[in-house]
Amino acid sequence: MEVGYSVWDWKPQRNRDITIYQQILEYLERRIFYGELSPGSRLPSERQLARYLGVNRSTIISVYQELEAKGLVEAFKRQGTYVCTRLDSGRKQSLLWHRYMKENSIPPNLSLYRRVQEEAQNDRCINFTGDLLEPLFPHDPLSDVIAENRFTESLKYEHPQGHLPLRQTISEHMKKYYNMDVTSSSVLVTSGAQQSLYLITHSLLHPGDAIAVEKPSYFCSLPLFQSAGLRLFPLSVDEHGVHPEEVEELYRKHRIQMVFLNPTYQNPTGYTLSLQRRKELLKVCSTFRIPIVEDDPFSLLAPEPVAPPLKAMDPYGLVLYIGSLSKVVASNLRVGWLIGPQEIMDRLGDVRQQMDYGLSIFPQWVAHLFLSSSHFHSHVHELQLALQRRKQLLVTLLQQHLGQYVTFHPPHGGIHLWCQIKHPVQDIKLLEAAIRKKVLYMPGSVYGAKDGHARFTFSRPYEEEMEEGVLRFKKALDIL
Amino acid sequence: MEVGYSVWDWKPQRNRDITIYQQILEYLERRIFYGELSPGSRLPSERQLARYLGVNRSTIISVYQELEAKGLVEAFKRQGTYVCTRLDSGRKQSLLWHRYMKENSIPPNLSLYRRVQEEAQNDRCINFTGDLLEPLFPHDPLSDVIAENRFTESLKYEHPQGHLPLRQTISEHMKKYYNMDVTSSSVLVTSGAQQSLYLITHSLLHPGDAIAVEKPSYFCSLPLFQSAGLRLFPLSVDEHGVHPEEVEELYRKHRIQMVFLNPTYQNPTGYTLSLQRRKELLKVCSTFRIPIVEDDPFSLLAPEPVAPPLKAMDPYGLVLYIGSLSKVVASNLRVGWLIGPQEIMDRLGDVRQQMDYGLSIFPQWVAHLFLSSSHFHSHVHELQLALQRRKQLLVTLLQQHLGQYVTFHPPHGGIHLWCQIKHPVQDIKLLEAAIRKKVLYMPGSVYGAKDGHARFTFSRPYEEEMEEGVLRFKKALDIL
Ligand SMILES: Cc1ncc(COP(=O)(O)O)c(C=O)c1O
Ligand SMILES: Cc1ncc(COP(=O)(O)O)c(C=O)c1O
Numbered sequence: 001m002e003v004g005y006s007v008w009d010w011k012p013q014r015n016r017d018i019t020i021y022q023q024i025l026e027y028l029e030r031r032i033f034y035g036e037l038s039p040g041s042r043l044p045s046e047r048q049l050a051r052y053l054g055v056n057r058s059t060i061i062s063v064y065q066e067l068e069a070k071g072l073v074e075a076f077k078r079q080g081t082y083v084c085t086r087l088d089s090g091r092k093q094s095l096l097w098h099r100y101m102k103e104n105s106i107p108p109n110l111s112l113y114r115r116v117q118e119e120a121q122n123d124r125c126i127n128f129t130g131d132l133l134e135p136l137f138p139h140d141p142l143s144d145v146i147a148e149n150r151f152t153e154s155l156k157y158e159h160p161q162g163h164l165p166l167r168q169t170i171s172e173h174m175k176k177y178y179n180m181d182v183t184s185s186s187v188l189v190t191s192g193a194q195q196s197l198y199l200i201t202h203s204l205l206h207p208g209d210a211i212a213v214e215k216p217s218y219f220c221s222l223p224l225f226q227s228a229g230l231r232l233f234p235l236s237v238d239e240h241g242v243h244p245e246e247v248e249e250l251y252r253k254h255r256i257q258m259v260f261l262n263p264t265y266q267n268p269t270g271y272t273l274s275l276q277r278r279k280e281l282l283k284v285c286s287t288f289r290i291p292i293v294e295d296d297p298f299s300l301l302a303p304e305p306v307a308p309p310l311k312a313m314d315p316y317g318l319v320l321y322i323g324s325l326s327k328v329v330a331s332n333l334r335v336g337w338l339i340g341p342q343e344i345m346d347r348l349g350d351v352r353q354q355m356d357y358g359l360s361i362f363p364q365w366v367a368h369l370f371l372s373s374s375h376f377h378s379h380v381h382e383l384q385l386a387l388q389r390r391k392q393l394l395v396t397l398l399q400q401h402l403g404q405y406v407t408f409h410p411p412h413g414g415i416h417l418w419c420q421i422k423h424p425v426q427d428i429k430l431l432e433a434a435i436r437k438k439v440l441y442m443p444g445s446v447y448g449a450k451d452g453h454a455r456f457t458f459s460r461p462y463e464e465e466m467e468e469g470v471l472r473f474k475k476a477l478d479i480l
Numbered sequence: 481m482e483v484g485y486s487v488w489d490w491k492p493q494r495n496r497d498i499t500i501y502q503q504i505l506e507y508l509e510r511r512i513f514y515g516e517l518s519p520g521s522r523l524p525s526e527r528q529l530a531r532y533l534g535v536n537r538s539t540i541i542s543v544y545q546e547l548e549a550k551g552l553v554e555a556f557k558r559q560g561t562y563v564c565t566r567l568d569s570g571r572k573q574s575l576l577w578h579r580y581m582k583e584n585s586i587p588p589n590l591s592l593y594r595r596v597q598e599e600a601q602n603d604r605c606i607n608f609t610g611d612l613l614e615p616l617f618p619h620d621p622l623s624d625v626i627a628e629n630r631f632t633e634s635l636k637y638e639h640p641q642g643h644l645p646l647r648q649t650i651s652e653h654m655k656k657y658y659n660m661d662v663t664s665s666s667v668l669v670t671s672g673a674q675q676s677l678y679l680i681t682h683s684l685l686h687p688g689d690a691i692a693v694e695k696p697s698y699f700c701s702l703p704l705f706q707s708a709g710l711r712l713f714p715l716s717v718d719e720h721g722v723h724p725e726e727v728e729e730l731y732r733k734h735r736i737q738m739v740f741l742n743p744t745y746q747n748p749t750g751y752t753l754s755l756q757r758r759k760e761l762l763k764v765c766s767t768f769r770i771p772i773v774e775d776d777p778f779s780l781l782a783p784e785p786v787a788p789p790l791k792a793m794d795p796y797g798l799v800l801y802i803g804s805l806s807k808v809v810a811s812n813l814r815v816g817w818l819i820g821p822q823e824i825m826d827r828l829g830d831v832r833q834q835m836d837y838g839l840s841i842f843p844q845w846v847a848h849l850f851l852s853s854s855h856f857h858s859h860v861h862e863l864q865l866a867l868q869r870r871k872q873l874l875v876t877l878l879q880q881h882l883g884q885y886v887t888f889h890p891p892h893g894g895i896h897l898w899c900q901i902k903h904p905v906q907d908i909k910l911l912e913a914a915i916r917k918k919v920l921y922m923p924g925s926v927y928g929a930k931d932g933h934a935r936f937t938f939s940r941p942y943e944e945e946m947e948e949g950v951l952r953f954k955k956a957l958d959i960l
Contacts, residue, residue, distance in 0.1 A: 007665050007822070036666050036822040100684040100737075100771070100824070130636075137635040151626050155617040155810035156610075185487050186516050191671075191836035198835050204580040224834040257580075291580070330635035334840035342487075342516040344580070354704040355678050355835060356671035360814035363840035 007036055008044070008052050020055055024063045032072050032083055043073065043081040112431060113221065113446045125440040126469035128456040131415065136386060136459060137330045141375035142366065149369055153361050160349035162189025162337075163364040169371045170323070170337050177300060180312045180321075180339075188345040190352070191359055192336040193297055193324040194224075199338070200258075200293055200320060201228040203351040210254040214242055218267040218295070219260050220448030234448070235259075237266065239409040241273030244280035251288045258291050263310060265298040265414025268447045268455040272412055275307040286316045297324040297336075302413020303384045317341055325367060327415065328380060335359075335367040387415060390458040390466075397470040398456075405477050406454075415459035418444075420452060425480060427451045433479050439472035487516055488524070488532055500535055504543050512552050512563055523553065523561045592911060593701065593926045605920040606949035608936040611895065616866060616939060617810045621855035622846065629849055633841050640829035642669025642817075643844040649851045650803070650817050657780060660792045660801075660819075668825040670832070671839055672816040673777055673804040674704075679818070680738075680773055680800060681708040683831045690734040694722055698747040698775070699740050700928030714928070715739075717746065719889040721753030724760035731768045738771050743790060745778040745894025748927045748935035752892055755787040766796045777804040777816075782893020783864045797821055805847060807895065808860060815839075815847040867895060870938040870946075877950040878936075885957050886934075895939035898924075900932060905960060907931045913959050919952035 012023040031037045043049070046064060050057040064081055067073040075081045116129055153163075161167065167184035174180040190196045197219075205211065207229025213219040215234035225232060233250050235242040241263060250256045259281075263273035273281070285292055294310045311321035317340075324336035338345065352358065370376055394417055395410045406419040421430070427443035434441060444453025454473075461469055492503040511517045523529070526544060530537040544561055547553040555561045596609055633643075641647065647664035654660040670676045677699075685691065687709025693699040695714035705712060713730050715722040721743060730736045739761075743753035753761070765772055774790045791801035797820075804816035818825065832838065850856055874897055875890045886899040901910070907923040914921060924933025934953075941949055 007663050009663065030661060031663070036663060038821065038823045132636075134634060134636060139632075139635065142635075143631045146626065146631050151623045152619070153812075154614060155619065155622075155812050156612075156614060157811045181510060183487050183489065183511070183516060191840065194833075194837040195835060222834070227834065330841075331637045331837075332633075332635045332841040334837065341518070343518045353674075354702070354707065355675060357674040357811075357814065360671065360840060360843035361810075361812040362842035362846050366842050 007031055011053060012055065021059050021062055024053065024055070024059065025066055028063065028067060029070070029072065032067075037083050039083050041083050043083065045080060112427065112443050115431065115435075116440060116442060116446075119435050119440055125435065125438045126461050126465045126472060128439070128441045128458070128460055128469060130457060130460050131327060131331055132459045133462065136383060138370075138375065138379040141373070141379060142330070142370060145369040145373050145375065146366060151365060153365055155361070158358055158361065160353050160358060161185075161187065161345055162349075162359060163361060163368065166335075166364045166368040166371075167337075169368050173371055174323075174339070178309055178312050180309065182339050185342050186339055186345055188338040188340075188349055188352075189359055189364060190336045190338055191334045191356070192326055192331075193295055193322050194336075195352070196322040196324075196336055196338045197222065197293075197295070198224055199348045199351060201225060201230060203348060204344070205230060205257060209258075210250075210256045212247060212250050212256045212259045214261060214266065216268055216444055216447035216449035216453070217260075218262055218447065221446050237269060237271060239269075239271050241266070241271055241277055242281070244277055244284045247281060247290070248284050248288065251284075251290060256290060258293060259285065260293045260295065261310070262295040262297075264296055264306070265301060265411055265416070267298070267414075268416055268442065268444065268449075268453075269418040270411025270414050270416045271409065271418070272306045273310075278307055278310055278313060282310065282314055282316070282318065285318050290318070292319045293322065294319050295322045297322075297327050298414040300328050300380055301384060301387055301415060303388065306412050311339060320344070325371075328383070329367070329370060329376075333363050333367060335363050384413075387413070387459055390463060391417065393463060393466055394456060394458040394470075397467055401467075401470050401474055402477075405474065415457050417456045417458060419454045419456065421454065421477070425452050425477075427453075429480060430454075430476060433476035434473060437472040437476045437479075439469050439476065441473065487511055491533060492535065501539050501542055504533065504535070504539065505546055508543065508547060509550070509552065512547075517563050519563050521563050523563065525560060592907065592923050595911065595915075596920060596922060596926075599915050599920055605915065605918045606941050606945045606952060608919070608921045608938070608940055608949060610937060610940050611807060611811055612939045613942065616863060618850075618855065618859040621853070621859060622810070622850055625849040625853050625855065626846060631845065633845055635841070638838055638841065640833050640838060641665075641667065641825055642829075642839060643841060643848065646815075646844045646848040646851075647817075649848050653851055654803075654819070658789055658792050660789065662819050665822050666819055666825055668818040668820075668829055668832075669839055669844060670816045670818055671814045671836070672806055672811075673775055673802050674816075675832070676802045676804075676816055676818045677702070677773075677775070678704055679828045679831060681705060681710060683828060684824070685710060685737060689738075690730075690736045692727060692730050692736045692739045694741060694746065696748055696924060696927035696929035696933070697740075698742055698927065701926050717749060717751060719749075719751050721746070721751055721757055722761070724757055724764045727761060727770070728764050728768065731764075731770060736770060738773060739765065740773045740775065741790070742775040742777075744776055744786070745781060745891055745896070747778070747894075748896055748922065748924065748929075748933075749898040750891025750894050750896045751889065751898070752786045753790075758787055758790055758793060762790065762794055762796070762798065765798050770798070772799045773802065774799050775802045777802075777807050778894040780808050780860055781864060781867055781895060783868065786892050791819060800824070805851075808863070809847070809850060809856075813843050813847060815843050864893075867893070867939060870943060871897065873943060873946055874936060874938040874950075877947055881947075881950050881954055882957075885954065895937050897936045897938060899934045899936065901934065901957070905932050905957075907933075909960060910934075910956060913956035914953060917952040917956045917959075919949045919956065921953065 010027060012020045046057050046060040050060045068075055072084055073081050074084050119125055120127055120129060164184060166189055167187040170187050171182055171184050174182055201224055205228060210231045210233060212233050212235050214237045219225055233254055233256060235246050247259055265272055292310060296309055309321060311319040321339040325333055406421050408417060408419045411417055427445045431443050442455040445451055492500045526537050526540040530540045548555055552564055553561050554564055599605055600607055600609060644664060646669055647667040650667050651662055651664050654662055681704055685708060690711045690713060692713050692715050694717045699705060713734055713736060715726050727739055745752055772790060776789055789801060791799040801819040805813055886901050888897060888899045891897055907925045911923050922935040925931055
């Protein structure tokens, strides 16, 4: 039975003028009228609903009979009670919405991904997917900076590029951590990397444009690239990242308009583009004047960097840099930024006004306080150590228990480790086997890889359950 | 001279190893490379820049000469120094961005509107445009609820429809203030009405779809309707709102797919759709099965409502209701909501994930705290009284000083008053005359009205300056 939990988050009241029966009847009628219980959906069984609402089953039987008489539901023996798909006249209007949902340009999420999300919610599995385990987020220091600083910011609509103090703090942040030299006029504060990517794909590019993306990559899993109507051409990835000569090839063949990269501790492989290839890539892109989008949510997540961001090495103004606090502070803070030529930031700021009128002052205020406090640096330091320890633990466990089953290159930093399974498997079968053994990982095909890859996110499970998780995964491989 | 203020928010340092000259030269080179000083833009004069940076003018002269020698800037006698539009080889890359800015599907904002915004920033005029004067926002109670409640919410990605406690609070809010009966599963929390409108226009409708909008209206001023490729058909508005029979007519002629209304204290007219017409409208739309988008940011802004929201009168499930805290709490909080059939909310929640991965927890936390505190009700009460007083004041002043020049229907509530100017005027001329007399209002043509209308927002100026503002407007009319 699938129910929107809050539709059933309701109880009739004993001491009211109208009977319990009448109350339940009216309540359900309204839920059906408003389409909250949608046509074709199944109602709870009479017994279940009686239990939810704390009433007699006979009351629910009468209610369902009345709803049936009114033509609102249909009961099928042994199958349950369903909201009618063709409601009689005055009542069929909730159906009117269906035509607005068809042929939508935005595709539904990927099915394996959905399957993983579903299981993750049940919380029955040891979970190697997702992002950070809640205790790795800086709950206390965040709550402290909020408690220690009275909120006194303006409450009016603000600058389209975002709150100036935060943009200044971000400039200092980029200088301090990346030796990158940008003024706040080149910074656009966004609602995370997701919004930065949406703005770039939906307003700098046009349907039909060709772009290059790493394969596998996070980008391959994003429906927004499809909804923008872009043609995606793959760049192959090895443990040193993409191959600059492939960019040139794609340019010559398909006139790619932009290159999207997540060059440091890439999602899903954990690989990092080497310094040498960074230089070559910038050279190729400058020769052919191809802008690069550098999505960089992970680069603080290792004690020592492998290489500077592309943006910091780019004298040509080719790189749009995407930063985010989602993995370093909190996903639900929804603060990220774009750095690029001022006129582009200005333009994207304008476009963003149309979408949401800019980011709320509150996350910007919190991000500014936290980034400019001493808490930030020590939090990052602790997080780096915790992630290194977890990574080392996972590497050891995989070598110990799965050495014969998988190969992998341990990542230098970040949160993801990418395994190739030695013998041929179908992703869907392996995933279902893993779910049966109560362990979750992300199948590689979600990111556009061939079958037979698995992404393990070592920032996600409790350390104490990691060994058990790896053993369960082994059992899943064994039963295939 | 137009400069991005923060590009010039920099000073060379006296005690560094490199000379002041070298520092300034490098700084400007980088600003030009990165496109922050964009091709074709004018640099400050040598004298101005010397003053900004606190250095000798001769240093700046040398710097500009060197920049010119490097082919980065061009100096024209008496006209100043400009960033080159054709930079030599390795340096021309910042130009590469231009092609990404052309032919963009999103039109720039309207020019009269821009002109007003520009002047509003200078703060030289008495301002009858915009939204609420900062002191009308509940600064203290908001800061108090933040200070009194330690932040302990989860920091992980959240439910696509928004933070559940806030959705529940919104349900209670709708019940308390509008006697509307909705569960939290039918609520989608958004980044203000703007995002609700974006979601509806960009994912339930398709390019080429016909819709009906009030004329004049806020919608006519929104580029997002154009960027969604919609065909807009006007509904005329009188002091009792739109005419339901025109909706029928538009349906028969153009098969309109949706009706967009701001039925209560409409922006820009302040008019309210009468109870009678609300009933007729719902009947027409139910007969032809046309969904209605009810944008309702103002309806709490009067002590007594004229009529319930359309959504509260709608047994057909036709209405998507848009609520917002922008005018009632704070624009920069960026919290609004959509109410409609659960499957639509679910769908729009999915689409929103692609745009920004959902709203930050912080504004949702603040909105939940404030709405569920006792502060909210007393704030609304005070705001209602303040706005009634301001409205009455403006009505009196207009009658007293401008009785021979304008006609108007005093609005029942909200923040806007709409004047028709009795003799023919051109909006652009009147606006420029008003700016010369140092008073700002919003020309009606911004909202799609014929020339000769003015919107006065009585929530915006200080009460003490309202009389002077009206007198200045009179002078502007006189000099035309
Ligand atoms: C490579 C990459 N980019 C962007 C994002 C989205 O980040 P944000 O929360 O900042 O939108 C993710 C999230 O997992 C990611 O892995
Ligand atoms: C009628 C109307 N709808 C929506 C909005 C935008 O409100 P929000 O700040 O909630 O996006 C405004 C703002 O002026 C408005 O006048």
